[in-house]
Amino acid sequence: DDLKSIKDVYKKDFLIGNAIAAEDMEGVRLDLLKKHFNVMTAGNAMKPDALQPSKGNFTFEDADKLVDKVLAEGFKMHGHTLVWHQQSPAWLNTKVDASGNAIPLSREEALTNLRTHIKTVVEHYGNKVISWDVVNEGMNDNPTNPADWKASLRQSPWYQAIGPDYIEEAFLAAREVLDAHPDWDVKLYYNDYNDDNQSKSKAIYYMVKELNEKYAKTHPGKLLIDGVGMQAHYSLSTNPTNVELSLERFISLGVEVSITELDVQAGSDFKLTDEIAEAQGYLYAQLFDIYKKHAANISRVTIWGLDDGTSWRSSTNPLPFDKNLQAKLAFFGLIDPAKYM
Numbered sequence: 001d002d003l004k005s006i007k008d009v010y011k012k013d014f015l016i017g018n019a020i021a022a023e024d025m026e027g028v029r030l031d032l033l034k035k036h037f038n039v040m041t042a043g044n045a046m047k048p049d050a051l052q053p054s055k056g057n058f059t060f061e062d063a064d065k066l067v068d069k070v071l072a073e074g075f076k077m078h079g080h081t082l083v084w085h086q087q088s089p090a091w092l093n094t095k096v097d098a099s100g101n102a103i104p105l106s107r108e109e110a111l112t113n114l115r116t117h118i119k120t121v122v123e124h125y126g127n128k129v130i131s132w133d134v135v136n137e138g139m140n141d142n143p144t145n146p147a148d149w150k151a152s153l154r155q156s157p158w159y160q161a162i163g164p165d166y167i168e169e170a171f172l173a174a175r176e177v178l179d180a181h182p183d184w185d186v187k188l189y190y191n192d193y194n195d196d197n198q199s200k201s202k203a204i205y206y207m208v209k210e211l212n213e214k215y216a217k218t219h220p221g222k223l224l225i226d227g228v229g230m231q232a233h234y235s236l237s238t239n240p241t242n243v244e245l246s247l248e249r250f251i252s253l254g255v256e257v258s259i260t261e262l263d264v265q266a267g268s269d270f271k272l273t274d275e276i277a278e279a280q281g282y283l284y285a286q287l288f289d290i291y292k293k294h295a296a297n298i299s300r301v302t303i304w305g306l307d308d309g310t311s312w313r314s315s316t317n318p319l320p321f322d323k324n325l326q327a328k329l330a331f332f333g334l335i336d337p338a339k340y341m
């Protein structure tokens with residue numbers, strides 16, 4: 001085909017990623033991935049439920065196969081995710097009480113599980129990944145007082161068992177492994193969605209600022225949190241100005257920023273009219289225009305899935321390729337924003 005390659009167009013700017021499952025790594029899907037992308041995220045394969053379904057039972061086989069294949073095909077790999085409230089087995093942070101109700105584990109038990117999971121997984125994948133989402137989606141949506149970031153945290157099972165410092169503890173555990181391997185180059189990320197919400201992005205900003213400043217007191221010149229991931233699960237009502245404000249806010253922390261799970265809902269019931277397809281193309285163009293402008297501080301832009309047919313929100317046609325792997329206006333918008341806008 002005569003399409004330009006996304007990764008070639010943005011070669012000097014940032015890595016271009018996609019989210020995959022094992023079945024994407026063969027045939028025409030692999031060919032398309034190889035043409036346009038240079039870094040992969042496992043959509044599900046490296047989440048806590050996949051890697052440690054029961055205590056001490058680390059099931060790395062499927063994820064290892066995927067990661068090794070990804071690397072053998074010449075891609076880089078990003079690790080997703082170590083700590084989350086979804087796709088995370090209950091035993092990690094809860095237990096069942098005498099009346100059969102799930103209750104939080106004690107702080108000490110939960111901390112032990114948190115540290116063991118993180119250390120084992122980070123050690124196992126080592127330098128095969130360029131970065132990890134250490135904590136995913138820890139913040140509430142639209143917090144009322146973002147400066148009080150601890151009060152803005154999601155009351156997840158990890159939060160309930162350990163308290164607000166579970167986030168710091170998670171990064172410290174991952175950092176400890178990396179410190180023991182100075183030859184590895186692995187970045188540690190905090191990753192979240194609704195990143196265009198100003199109140200939420202401020203709460204994340206205050207959290208990263210405080211945790212990094214605290215860490216620097218005992219480790220001068222060093223970061224605890226290397227990067228902030230903006231998931232970027234957007235829709236046609238997303239305001240690019242808010243996206244840019246959040247991006248600039250995160251960049252001002254002195255950390256790297258990545259766009260980690262980009263997609264843009266457009267239309268419904270698997271239908272996309274010409275008019276809506278054009279609006280989607282325009283938003284993709286506006287977003288990549290912003291990303292290009294801040295490319296010096298953006299490491300990676302990852303699109304969350306290869307095609308509309310296999311997207312997690314398939315019925316809303318969110319991706320640059322349709323279910324037949326044909327480029328949409330969304331593709332042409334992102335490949336040449338200036339021309340499209």
Ligand code: G3I
Nearest residue numbers: 019043044080081086087136137193231233261304311312
């Ligand atoms: O593995 C089973 C399979 O055995 C079964 O046949 C099938 C039938 O439904 O379900 C399969 O599991 C599904 C899995 O995706 C793999 O396809 C789960 O039900 C489904 O819930 C799961 O959805 C994933 C979702 O996270 C769950 O939280 C999506 O693929 C994945 O793209 C999505 O990704 C998240 C990021 O990790 C974090 N940010 C938000 C993003 C979108 O929700």
